[in-house]
Amino acid sequence: MPANYQSISKAAxxxxxDLLTMIYEAQSGHPAxxxxxxxxxxxxxxxxxxxxDPKRPEWDKRDYFFLSNGHISxxxxxxxxxxxxxxxxxxxxxxxxxxxxxxxxxxxxxxxxKVPGVENSSGPLGQGLSQAAGMAVALKMDKKKNKVxxxxxxxxxxxxxxxxxYQFIIHHQxxxxxxxxxxxxIQISGSVDKTLSLxxxxxxxxxxxxxxxxxNAHDFVDIFAKLELAKNExxxxxxxxxxxxxxxxxSFMENDYKWHGKAPNESEYNQAINELNLKEKASEQ
Amino acid sequence: MVLCADLSESLRLDKFKENFxxxxxxxxxxxxxxxxxxxxxxxxxxxxxIGSFAVFNPGRNLDQLRVATxxxxxxxxxxxxxxxxxxxxxxxxxxxxxxxxxCALPKMTVIVPADSExxxxxxxxIAAHNGPCYLRLxxxxxxxxxxxxxxxxxxxxKAQVLKEGKDLSIFxxxxxxxxxxxxxxxxxKIGLSVEVINLHTIKPLDEESIIKSVAKTGAAIVASExxxxxxxxxxxxxxxxxxxxxxxQKPIAIESIGTDNTxxxxxxxxxxxxxxxxxxxxxxxxxxxxxxxxxxxxx
Numbered sequence: 001m002p003a004n005y006q007s008i009s010k011a012a013x014x015x016x017x018d019l020l021t022m023i024y025e026a027q028s029g030h031p032a033x034x035x036x037x038x039x040x041x042x043x044x045x046x047x048x049x050x051x052x053d054p055k056r057p058e059w060d061k062r063d064y065f066f067l068s069n070g071h072i073s074x075x076x077x078x079x080x081x082x083x084x085x086x087x088x089x090x091x092x093x094x095x096x097x098x099x100x101x102x103x104x105x106x107x108x109x110x111x112x113x114k115v116p117g118v119e120n121s122s123g124p125l126g127q128g129l130s131q132a133a134g135m136a137v138a139l140k141m142d143k144k145k146n147k148v149x150x151x152x153x154x155x156x157x158x159x160x161x162x163x164x165x166y167q168f169i170i171h172h173q174x175x176x177x178x179x180x181x182x183x184x185x186i187q188i189s190g191s192v193d194k195t196l197s198l199x200x201x202x203x204x205x206x207x208x209x210x211x212x213x214x215x216n217a218h219d220f221v222d223i224f225a226k227l228e229l230a231k232n233e234x235x236x237x238x239x240x241x242x243x244x245x246x247x248x249x250x251s252f253m254e255n256d257y258k259w260h261g262k263a264p265n266e267s268e269y270n271q272a273i274n275e276l277n278l279k280e281k282a283s284e285q
Numbered sequence: 286m287v288l289c290a291d292l293s294e295s296l297r298l299d300k301f302k303e304n305f306x307x308x309x310x311x312x313x314x315x316x317x318x319x320x321x322x323x324x325x326x327x328x329x330x331x332x333x334x335i336g337s338f339a340v341f342n343p344g345r346n347l348d349q350l351r352v353a354t355x356x357x358x359x360x361x362x363x364x365x366x367x368x369x370x371x372x373x374x375x376x377x378x379x380x381x382x383x384x385x386x387x388c389a390l391p392k393m394t395v396i397v398p399a400d401s402e403x404x405x406x407x408x409x410x411i412a413a414h415n416g417p418c419y420l421r422l423x424x425x426x427x428x429x430x431x432x433x434x435x436x437x438x439x440x441x442x443k444a445q446v447l448k449e450g451k452d453l454s455i456f457x458x459x460x461x462x463x464x465x466x467x468x469x470x471x472x473x474k475i476g477l478s479v480e481v482i483n484l485h486t487i488k489p490l491d492e493e494s495i496i497k498s499v500a501k502t503g504a505a506i507v508a509s510e511x512x513x514x515x516x517x518x519x520x521x522x523x524x525x526x527x528x529x530x531x532x533x534q535k536p537i538a539i540e541s542i543g544t545d546n547t548x549x550x551x552x553x554x555x556x557x558x559x560x561x562x563x564x565x566x567x568x569x570x571x572x573x574x575x576x577x578x579x580x581x582x583x584x
Contacts, residue, residue, distance in 0.1 A: 107356040120328060121356040124348050130318045134325020137310060161349070164318035
């Protein structure tokens, strides 16, 4: 681990603990993909890949982050809280009644109820990319330089709307948009390959006209390099295929689709936290 | 801004496209993405008018619209070619459930203008209204309401009383407003005094005006180019039922005009409207029925 990524890596292990605690306390939520995307979320927010300021969530020069696969809200909320968007205490209210932290993120313009940092409502798969495209069109219209990031999942690529959006993004040459696809090959019922194969996703994206980058979602050197490359691209719209391990960091959750949307019981939770503590310590070496 | 799914000519958006090319976004035949793009534009503070045929918009992109509405986005959904009067294209293209669908969405404003003048005025009003709106339009050329009666002001959320009467009330929207006025003028010849109310705003519904009218007349006909089990018909009847024993002391006789648990079919617009009882002749038939009911209730 290069020294300059040590604090980022440490933060990622803490976020993993936070998000598992949220899911455990709510006894509801989606651990596998949340754990799998934690390193990327940490790089985007705490690693400041996104131009943003937690103290000014409405800053008009910020980059926009649209979450499309809203079920990974645990990693989103846990990252936002650790980055200072709102107090960490509030994570306890995840999925509880009268909370801002809905199971799937809720956007509202009403600042009394808005979760700082959340830019769109999401959950029903396939929608976030179109919303991000709309934002990208608006930014171009207004000659603004902000970038729009959109996080999707691989199972989500089964939705027809995603492919409508790909056509639209290329047709309108929205080169201010950066898509990230979590390629973890799981969905609720099993592997993506067995449920409804995507075929050669990379070739499909290339044939649409995207610049495609492949990324190891657990290697900070690669994550930062690819995200910086994507940010500096001025020619083509970009799709990043982020190869991740679902359940990353918790041995019994890794690569097991059954942890897509299941909360751990007490002993599972304790074991998971122990493992994450050890990983955090190891990252300090 | 205007977004369209390859129907700019049918929806008469060509002039907008010509005059404001920078504010027109062609989305191609991809209505789900179009609604999502509209949501993104609204998140950026734009006011997107999202247009297609009502069967697709909100028919095909309801989930995308639902999420946008949940976010309270300032989007305007324009459902064109709604209803039986779409004509020859047949049932696949004749939205008869769209008003019901849209009224079921929390916070949605639902507008059905009755002629081109009202469409012009109400389009400007929904642009100025902050929140999600649905504007339902038809394909058929319609006579101006002003050719029947002197017009009172039209305003979102306020029922427009086009003609006062004391024997029965007709509540209508869209092209059923003209047919209701024709029927009322015919019935006047045989001495019946018919009140005609244009409920151009179906949500939020002007319940007060409905109750006030039926309290006076004791009988109501609800007429819409739509399924009667949802939309205007269901909502007016619900309004009257809820007022019973409170603002309404007497039972009210009611008859409905609209399609009843059926899809449409191909045909000339006027032939279809006649076949399904959605013209002034159909209204006159129902008037006889409703007045018989009223008599029984009052005896």
